[in-house]
Amino acid sequence: MPPRYGKLDLAAWAKSAPAINGYKTEPWILKGARIVTLNMEIDDDPADNLLPATMHPSIPEYATFCVTNYPDSPVGPFSIAELRVSGRTGVRPRGFVLRSFCDNENARRELAARWGYPTVAGEVKLSIRHDRVVAHASAGGKPVLECELLDRDVISGGDIQYIASMHLARNHDDGKLVLVQVDPEFTFSKAERGKPRVILLDNDAFGAGANLRLANPISATFTTADVTLPKIRYICNPELPAMQGTTKVAA
């Protein structure tokens, strides 16, 4: 008897799924990225509604806020803010991305078409201060996220484990909905740990509605890293458990 499964209303979420151009994406190497992540436990029962049936909730469930500034990319500098809900595909830790806000239209288009990022247009900003790192995201002039890492403390990049993300997308070629696994590689040049604090969160802007209730804070990290957005390696059928519905698409 397996553990709990996600209960995401797939039909409702499919309306905002981006179109992905197949799975033959070439990697992007993004140098000098500055990444802030906050992990916060969330109320388990409603959060099950934010995971597709492919995934199991982790015990306990948690949300990851990830705000990244890429100073250089094939389409110019960009920043992105996203909200993930933690889970497992089979036995692997993964984060299901509810929505991303991105401040560069070309990047937004490429991220969606190549890796299935569920992006919408927004303004994203990182402020590095002596005692904290603050991240802001807004859309249409309205703030949707303000969060911060407090009490900056240097650690080793080797202590950090980032979790691969899962993006719900529609394959442009055959029109099928898929969950795309994106597992970037990181080469850290700097890493810090601190306390997470969410100052403002517009649940509806991220599509979470009443299903996401922040609970126990876990940790926050701030890193500088070279990031490789790799070839897509796995896709899942969003209606089936990962053990039954996973397809390998690249070595």
Next chain:
Amino acid sequence: MKFGLFYEISVPRPWGRETEKTVYDNCLEQVALADQLGFDSVWAVEHHFLEEYSHCPAPELFLTACAMKTKKMRVGHGIIVCVPEFNHPIKIAERTAVLDILSGGRLDVGTGRSATWTELAGFRASPDETKKTWDEFVHCLPKMWTQERFSYQGRSWSMPQRTIVPKPYQKPHPPLWVAVTSPGTEIDAADRGMGSLGLTFGGFAEQEEKVKRYRKIIRDCTPVGEFVNEAVSTVNFLYCHEDEAEGVKIGRRLTGTFNYLAAQLLSVREAYPSKSYPSLGLLPSLRQEASGPGDASGAPEGIAIGNPARILREMKKWEAVGCDRVNFLLNALETVPQQKVLDSLRLFAKEVMPHFQGASESASAAAGGR
């Protein structure tokens, strides 16, 4: 080489009125049989909040019941979480002493610090502190058991002078063990003269390296207790069946279920970066080693599933790499029906145990002879 049982006490959903009781009753029935068959020990973990994976937050109670149902088996508290938010050191000293008395001096005390954010955060314990508090606890425990009066002023806890009673039945005190999951913890065990209670399913090569390192370092140890407990245990799954294919098939279902459950938990490292937890800990090791591709039979290296001949070969390899004891997990989510678990124990005792010196001489007779 000796053989024991190891309980996480995994309970399937839905947790109806009788479900938990049935699982506990099944475990106790297995323990009673294992005692008759000549198994050496029964260990029970301490876990909290790990739904389905482990419903064993009060192992001292389960072990007390085990002690009442058995005559010879040792009872292993494996492990007590040595973190003050979980267990006060005075309470550990007191309740282990009582369990040692009730079991007639059959207690082994395993120590450790928890590997999941699920548990540590549940008790509001900091992952950065657990290695330090564990070290402090294991230095205090033997003194609390043996000194008539004890006082302490330390980093994570303190107490004025008092007489901690009762004292354990075993003299000078029960053997002490350390749970070894993260790489390098076997060195912590050896440095302190404590037994290495392996909780990962590592392959032979990795384990042999660990055992060598442990035995080399323990020669120059500074024991925390009154004596050195030089002993190496490892943990394994057991499903023994006359038919190899059937044994492997059901055994793999057992290992797969266990690992699947373990993976749903939140390891410290996934959520909270800390130097104190440099590796992913127990759970990924379980997955990698116990779910590997397997040999020609389909069973992963070193895992005690299959027919008696295969299991005997694997156990002989564990003996050759220097393990003194193998403790077996028998079930997960009741995947294996109780009667099959009992039959598996009998078959193992009859066909495998007699090939090992140190395993009970009564094993063969109790299992119906060879």
